[in-house]
Amino acid sequence: MNPVTVSAGIGLKPQHFADVLNGDPAIGWFEIHPENYLMAGGPMHHYLSAVRDRYPLSFHSVGMSLGSGNGIDIRHIERLKGLIARYQPALVSDHLSWSRWNQFALNDLLPMPYTEEALQIMVNNVDRVQSILGRSIAIENPSSYLLPGQPEMSEWEFLVELARRSGASILLDVNNIYVSARNHGWSSEEYIRSIPAGLVSEMHLAGHKTEQLTDRKILIDDHGSRISEAVWRLYAIALQHLGPFPTLIEWDTDVPIFDVLLEEAGRIDACLQSSRSDSSREKRYG
Amino acid sequence: MADLMIDPATELSQFQDQFAAFLLHRGDFAGEDAGLRIYRNNVMMSLTRALAAQYPATKSLVGEQFFNALARDYVLAHPPEDPSLTFYGDTLSTFIAQHHACRALAWLPDVARLEFLCQQVLHAADDKSAGLERLVEIEAEQFDDLFLPLPPGAMLMQSRWPVHLIREEALRSDPNQVAMEDGEHYFLLVRREEVTVNVTALPEPQWQFLQHLNRGESLSQAWDKLQQDYILADEALVSLLSQTMRILS
Numbered sequence: 080m081n082p083v084t085v086s087a088g089i090g091l092k093p094q095h096f097a098d099v100l101n102g103d104p105a106i107g108w109f110e111i112h113p114e115n116y117l118m119a120g121g122p123m124h125h126y127l128s129a130v131r132d133r134y135p136l137s138f139h140s141v142g143m144s145l146g147s148g149n150g151i152d153i154r155h156i157e158r159l160k161g162l163i164a165r166y167q168p169a170l171v172s173d174h175l176s177w178s179r180w181n182q183f184a185l186n187d188l189l190p191m192p193y194t195e196e197a198l199q200i201m202v203n204n205v206d207r208v209q210s211i212l213g214r215s216i217a218i219e220n221p222s223s224y225l226l227p228g229q230p231e232m233s234e235w236e237f238l239v240e241l242a243r244r245s246g247a248s249i250l251l252d253v254n255n256i257y258v259s260a261r262n263h264g265w266s267s268e269e270y271i272r273s274i275p276a277g278l279v280s281e282m283h284l285a286g287h288k289t290e291q292l293t294d295r296k297i298l299i300d301d302h303g304s305r306i307s308e309a310v311w312r313l314y315a316i317a318l319q320h321l322g323p324f325p326t327l328i329e330w331d332t333d334v335p336i337f338d339v340l341l342e343e344a345g346r347i348d349a350c351l352q353s354s355r356s357d358s359s360r361e362k363r364y365g
Numbered sequence: 366m367a368d369l370m371i372d373p374a375t376e377l378s379q380f381q382d383q384f385a386a387f388l389l390h391r392g393d394f395a396g397e398d399a400g401l402r403i404y405r406n407n408v409m410m411s412l413t414r415a416l417a418a419q420y421p422a423t424k425s426l427v428g429e430q431f432f433n434a435l436a437r438d439y440v441l442a443h444p445p446e447d448p449s450l451t452f453y454g455d456t457l458s459t460f461i462a463q464h465h466a467c468r469a470l471a472w473l474p475d476v477a478r479l480e481f482l483c484q485q486v487l488h489a490a491d492d493k494s495a496g497l498e499r500l501v502e503i504e505a506e507q508f509d510d511l512f513l514p515l516p517p518g519a520m521l522m523q524s525r526w527p528v529h530l531i532r533e534e535a536l537r538s539d540p541n542q543v544a545m546e547d548g549e550h551y552f553l554l555v556r557r558e559e560v561t562v563n564v565t566a567l568p569e570p571q572w573q574f575l576q577h578l579n580r581g582e583s584l585s586q587a588w589d590k591l592q593q594d595y596i597l598a599d600e601a602l603v604s605l606l607s608q609t610m611r612i613l614s
Contacts (some may be wrong), residue, residue: 100397114448114449114450115449115451117451118449118451118452118488119450119488119491120488120490120491120517120518121487121488121489121557121560122520122560122561124487126560141545142448142449142450147381147586148375148378148380148381149378149381152448155447155448177381178448179448180382180385181384181385181447182378182446183444183446184444184446184447184448185388185408185444186411186412186445186450187386187391187408187411187417189381189384189388189404189406190379191377192377194376194377196375196376196377196402197376197377200375200377201571223400224399224400224403225401227380227384228376228380290403292399295399298401299398299403306508317573347388348534356381
């Protein structure tokens with residue numbers, strides 16, 4: 080297994096396979112959604128194997144549904160386990176959310192009620208996933224547009240407690256913190272300052288969009304544009320508070336040419352570089 | 366396995382039941398809120414987009430607006446059951462055939478069926494068996510015991526419409542009209558070559574021969590049937606056999 084170093088990674092899209100394989104870009108690592116690679120054979124595996132031979136990989140699942148009230152889908156976790164055995168990713172992660180309902184896979188990161196009951200159910204689910212996979216996973220804070228039920232704790236308290244009780248690490252998505260904080264009136268900085276550095280294993284950055292509703296504006300995490308300046312500022316605060324971590328640029332809708340992602344990755348690397356000289360800490364994961 | 370015995374009456378499960386039912390338009394959710402609608406839109410948009418990616422020719426033939434409305438009806442009737450969407454929409458062709466708005470588009474279900482076959486073939490297992498190399502060493506007497514199904518990256522389809530041409534034109538930026546002839550039948554081979562899928566029309570005897578082989582008949586059985594069903598000159602038979610073997614290799 081190639082470890083992911085403290086550097087910028089890029090979310091790998093099929094339209095960029097050729098850029099990556101022909102151009103040999105100086106990128107630390109690539110991240111994929113394993114749900115897009117569960118087919119038996121063909122080009123997706125052909126290209127991912129070639130990328131895997133040159134770069135460390137991270138698996139960022141969107142389908143474990145770790146927050147499901149009726150447990151996890153063991154068949155799906157077993158399939159992911161097979162893919163993990165094949166590609167040996169350095170990092171494996173999913174979200175603080177749910178997506179499965181009865182037999183249906185709703186293909187979204189749906190919001191959790193931040194209650195003790197939900198926390199304990201999610202801890203059980205994460206435990207079970209980690210014992211099937213035989214490794215610990217990272218859990219990412221989602222963007223949210225709604226806080227269901229009567230919250231008994233903040234999202235960051237829920238996230239930190241989930242990581243502590245399950246032994247999972249935290250994948251801190253700085254864009255998601257910004258989006259959710261703006262939508263719910265939280266303080267992004269308080270969120271970041273409440274996260275213990277020892278629990279974090281990775282960070283994410285992405286673009287979002289603003290939608291005008293009748294009475295207010297709402298931010299939507301669409302991964303469809305450049306990282307906003309406000310999120311870059313928040314990232315600098317996160318690096319200052321937590322130290323440097325492997326950081327991914329995600330771009331999933333209106334995917335641009337690969338050079339745009341390289342530019343964003345270059346800016347991440349510059350931030351990591353200055354953070355590293357601040358903290359002189361060097362970490363390796365995986 | 367105690368953690369599997371989760372009480373279905375938890376507040377979390379109750380909330381998820383209501384919320385999911387709302388997302389799939391199967392129920393209301395207390396406290397109508399802009400956030401709720403964003404989640405419902407996101408689910409619908411992401412699944413519509415997934416279908417559009419599987420069915421680009423179908424979408425191009427009916428136009429974006431029509432396709433989105435069709436996809437919406439499909440998503441609500443058949444939400445995905447697999448978190449991997451690679452084969453989501455496997456029943457779209459049947460759904461189109463029964464959809465009132467598609468009644469005038471008799472050829473559309475077969476275009477969708479072809480597109481889905483292309484997906485299946487694209488992502489099929491990599492075939493590592495060396496079928497043809499084996500064959501060279503085999504004597505004619507052994508043909509009785511020889512079974513030659515299609516490799517995983519190949520599938521057969523027949524249609525009353527030239528859906529291979531319709532699909533090809535629909536995927537062009539500047540499509541031409543495809544002539545449709547009544548009473549015609551098209552015998553198609555969908556096959557992955559390297560990393561792309563090609564669809565070709567085969568002569569009927571060759572297609573039937575492949576179909577027999579693929580259904581588990583031995584080479585000699587398939588060969589006998591071919592000669593019963595079609596009157597072919599020796600030359601044609603030889604060329605058919607060699608072309609078939611090329612497909613199977």
